[in-house]
Amino acid sequence: MLKAVCYRGLRMKHYDLKRALLIFSLFCIAFFVVLFWQQNSAIDEVSQLFPVYKKSPLLKKERKLPYPPQWHWQCNGKHCERQKVAPGVSAVSLSTCSMLCGSTQLWPQPSGPVTLGSKTATFNHHQIQFKADAKEPAATLLNHAIEIFKDKVLDYVQDVNYTVHDTDVEKILVHLKVQHADVVRLRLDTDESYHLTIKSKAHQLSVNITANTFFGVRHGLETLSQLIWWDEYSKGGMLRIIKNASVKDYPVFSYRGLMLDTARNYMSVDTLKRVFIGMSANKLNIFHWHVSDSQSFPLILPRLPKFAKVGSYAPDMTYSPEDVKELMLFALVRGIRIVIEIDTPAHAGSGWTWGPDEDMGELAVCVNKQPWMLYCGEPPCGQLNPDNPKVYEVLETLYKDLLDMTKEDELFHIGGDEVNLECWQDSLSSATQKKYGDFHDLWGDFTLKALESLQKANGGKRIPYVLVWSSNLTKRPYVSKYFNRSNIVVQSWGSSQWPDTLDLIQDGYKVIISHVDAWYLDCGFGRWRETGDAACDPYRTWQTVYNHRPWTQQGVNKKQVMGGEICLWSEQVDETSVDARLWPRGAAFAERMWSDPSLDLNTFSISEDVYLRLNTQRDRLVARGLRPEAMWPQWCLQNPGMCL
Missing domain, CATH: 3.30.379.10 (Chitobiase/beta-hexosaminidase domain 2-like)
Structure with a gap:
């Protein structure tokens, strides 16, 4: 009897538990239904305030649907004045007013x-x-x-x-x-x-x-x-x-260049195409591709594949001959030619270490040598070995590959700057030490042999214009000893205050100007390491880029200035930030190279017209998918003349 009572009590407890669970479940369902309904209601309210726009097959990126005009602009003299939209007034957009008011927007x-x-x-x-x-x-x-x-x-x-x-x-x-x-x-x-x-x-x-x-x-x-x-x-x-x-x-200068370094940080083929899109929009016509350095060698050479095999950061961080061909065609239809530079004899570490494995001896010396501050400008160190005759054979083959890939037989850049003489003094044979009292002469002899290798690679024909970076070797008394005025063009990158450019012109050399204090776009972003000089300061603003007219300096023969080139070294830039580093500063440089407008020599102030036209050009680059740096607050654009 006791067992039966206990059993019935147990059944009742089970029944109560099941009923409680059912009620709890129904409550939870009701709670989530209410929560879901409230959430959807909130989403609907937000959607009305900020509509979600659908992508269209026509458009390459999402676009905003127009809102009713808040402001309209009226041309007053040379300014578009912002006004509130009034009933019955035909509103004129800022873009239309800008195109018709004052100067052109070209x-x-x-x-x-x-x-x-x-x-x-x-x-x-x-x-x-x-x-x-x-x-x-x-x-x-x-x-x-x-x-x-x-x-x-x-x-x-x-x-x-x-x-x-x-x-x-x-x-x-x-x-x-x-x-x-x-x-x-x-x-x-x-x-x-x-x-x-x-x-x-x-x-x-x-x-x-x-x-x-x-x-x-x-x-x-x-x-x-x-x-x-x-x-x-x-x-x-x-x-x-x-x-x-x-x-x-028509262009004032025939050489309107942009140099990009892809050795410190790799940049994809698509990123380089974006660079070309920006260049073509601004009528720049020469892409100087600094493809290798002591940090990496990403270019796959058909005859010398070991360079990229041992020198690239990763197998997918390389440029194949097919990539080069694709880039050449992409650039050509946009009015751009590509000049590839493999720097020598300095800036040559990664990629040059395969010599002993192929019975070629050491092709480079001082590779990764420490303390690096004694042997190069930045880590890792590396410099070609002038004692090894195989180096010049490799250079001939390398140059032949470059000539075959680019078909560029008028311009050729061999690099040639920042040779560290201490590296050679500590690494080369005693016979070489005795032969050269001044290692600048060793540097000069290396350069002459490299130029001979280039001529052999070109079927015995001399390249009409061989480009070299300015250096101690392009200064007096060495420059006339080792560089032929008839076909050597010096890319002068030192400060505009230095005498280098003027001396070269007075000595009869053609120059391409890339003054570090005006046209180096990597400067002003702080140090990237704790030891040694690691940054050039300050930041070069677009105004600094635009105002630089070194050919107006007294004593400069403008006919010997082939043109100019802005430079972006990539220690602190990669493909995520390259757009902002290049534009709109590169556009400012482009106008200086294309039409070279006059400046107010008393104040060196830039007219409002330039600000407005450059901002319009920046908007065009944005429309084409680039991400250039902002020039000023948007209020300044909407209120022309009020910020200057």
Whole structure:
């Protein structure tokens, strides 16, 4: 009996427990339903305030839908004045006001006469038609340039549905004419000038771009893309173009270079393409690729694959011959030539250590030697071994690979700076020690042998322009002893206050200017190590870059200045930050090289026009997917003249 009572009590306890669990479960379900409903309601409220925009197949990145205008701009003299939008007032966007008020929004500013009309027209990208008047081989390049231009126009579009709206024109016919179709490779004497006209008739615009070469037409298309913009106030967003224009344009300097170091920090092929996109937008025409250094050797050479095998950071941090070919073509259709530099005899450590394994002896000395401060400018150390005759055989093969890959037979950069004589004195044979009382002469003899290897690699023909970095060897009395004025060009990188550049010009040498105090874009970011000099200061602002005109210095023969080059060494930059380091400072340099505008010699102040045009150019680079540095607060842009 007692057992039965206990059993019934136990069953009742189980029943109560199950009922309690059921009630608890129902309560939890109800709680989560309410929580989920409240969460969705909150999401809906946020969505109304900050809509989620869908990506369109037309657009390469997400775009914002237009909001009702808050401000509009009215041209007053040379300024666009910001005003509140008032009922019944036709609002004018800042972009449209800027294009029509004051100066042009072209960058770089053209060298020749420019006439721009005051009337504009809306259109859509489907209405642009092309007629290319060029024979092969230029015709193929021109077709590529047309497709690139179309992409630039699409980059401006911020609403995929804008084509449903009526436009002011029915057709824009772009006629491209190349006079000399056989010129499909850039050289220093290549004619890059062009003439662009836009004329309106009824509901049609006729655009004509004529040039002697493909490269001139390409520049003309670049300028045409700058006469087009996105007007966010017109029907919620429309493409707009100047209706009448005439631009005659040409570069002041034939060598307009940008140097990028990919040895300290590797940068991908796609990153280099982004650099080319920025260069082409600013009409820079030479990419100086400092591909190797003592830290790494990422370039795969067909005849000497061990360089990259032992010298790259990783197998996927290399550049294959196919990569080089791809980059050459990508650059060519954008008006850029590539000059690859493998620096010698200094800056040669990683990659040069395979000699003993191939019975070639030590190709380099002082590799990773400590304390590094005694043997090189930054770790790791490494310098070619002038005692080893195999070094010159390797250089000949290396140069032949570079010539074959790039097909560049007019310009060739051999490096040649910052040789540490103590490294050689501590590493070379006693016979060499006795032979050279001054190791500058050993350096000079090495250079002569390297130049001989280059000539052999080029089938016995001398390269018309061999580039070398300025150094102690390019100073008196050594420079005239080891460098032939007829084909050696010195890239002068020392301070503009030093006598180096002027001395070279007075001694009859052609120069490319890269003064460290104006055109080194890696400076001003602090030390990256605790020992030794590890940074150049201060930061070179775009104003500093823009104001630098060393060819106006007394005693400089401008005819011997082939051009200039901005330099970005990569100790403290990689592909995540390269855009901001290069732009818009690189654009400021580009205008200095293209048209070399005059400066106020009394104050060296920069006009408001330059600020506004450069900011517009920066916006174009952003539209094309680059991430340039900001120039100023956006308030300054919206209130022209108020910040200067």
